[in-house]
Amino acid sequence: xxxxxxxxxxxxxxxxxxxxxxxxxxxxxxxxxxxxxxxxxxxxxxxxxxxxxxxxxxxxxxxxxxxxxxxxxxxxxxxxxxxxxxxxxxxxxxxxxxxxxxxxxxxxxxx
Amino acid sequence: xxxxxxxxxxxxxxxxxxxxxxxxxxxxxxxxxxxxxxxxxxxxxxxxxxxxxxxxxxxxxxxxxxxxxxxxxxxxxxxxxxxxxxxxxxxxxxxxxxxxxxxxxxxxxxxxx
Numbered sequence: 001x002x003x004x005x006x007x008x009x010x011x012x013x014x015x016x017x018x019x020x021x022x023x024x025x026x027x028x029x030x031x032x033x034x035x036x037x038x039x040x041x042x043x044x045x046x047x048x049x050x051x052x053x054x055x056x057x058x059x060x061x062x063x064x065x066x067x068x069x070x071x072x073x074x075x076x077x078x079x080x081x082x083x084x085x086x087x088x089x090x091x092x093x094x095x096x097x098x099x100x101x102x103x104x105x106x107x108x109x110x111x
Numbered sequence: 112x113x114x115x116x117x118x119x120x121x122x123x124x125x126x127x128x129x130x131x132x133x134x135x136x137x138x139x140x141x142x143x144x145x146x147x148x149x150x151x152x153x154x155x156x157x158x159x160x161x162x163x164x165x166x167x168x169x170x171x172x173x174x175x176x177x178x179x180x181x182x183x184x185x186x187x188x189x190x191x192x193x194x195x196x197x198x199x200x201x202x203x204x205x206x207x208x209x210x211x212x213x214x215x216x217x218x219x220x221x222x223x224x
Contacts (some may be wrong), residue, residue, distance in 0.1 A: 004153075027176075030212075034212050041218075041219065043201055043215040043216060043217045043218050044201070044215050045215070046213075046214070049212065063121070087153075087154075089212075091193045098169070099157070099213060100154055101146075101153045101154040102153060103151060103152065103153040104153070
């Protein structure tokens with residue numbers, strides 16, 4: 001089982017739609033969680049950190065469920081510019097707490 | 112503020128050649144990392160450094176060496192390039208490990224023929 005698992009997609013949605021991605025992680029000791037965005041042939045960029053109580057940044061909402069070991073990302077009112085791959089990132093929680101990157105979920109927003 | 116800068120952006124090598132990838136950061140970060148990204152594999156950690164003069168192996172270190180002689184620079188070397196090392200290489204840095212997000216350079220696309 002992979003440490004971080006994501007549905008690769010693609011998720012095809014029209015502009016203005018709401019879309020949600022889930023990501024599951026296997027290490028119950030993980031303490032830090034992030035969503036990164038990666039555009040085609042570009043570097044990953046931090047979208048938002050994920051906090052225990054859930055957090056929102058504009059149209060983006062992130063949630064953490066420690067009991068079920070998953071995090072989610074909700075995008076409201078999708079824009080064409082939201083088309084990208086979204087990487088779920090989790091730290092290992094023990095030792096050198098390296099970040100573990102999921103393989104990403106691809107989102108395509110169409111007019 | 113440049114952030115994390117990688118050079119070169121693209122390179123084509125022949126099998127057996129050597130080269131060095133340079134990563135420079137101007138954010139005074141302690142931690143630096145080298146990843147490779149292959150289709151369907153996600154980002155995999157090659158080597159990392161927790162400070163000037165220190166380096167450590169990540170999950171896929173074979174065939175690579177690194178050096179961190181200055182805090183702002185992290186070099187990745189391929190001593191004898193192999194086709195399996197064809198990949199996109201990303202350098203990243205962070206203030207601390209684990210709980211802090213990492214900032215990435217824009218990548219080096221390396222092809223080994």
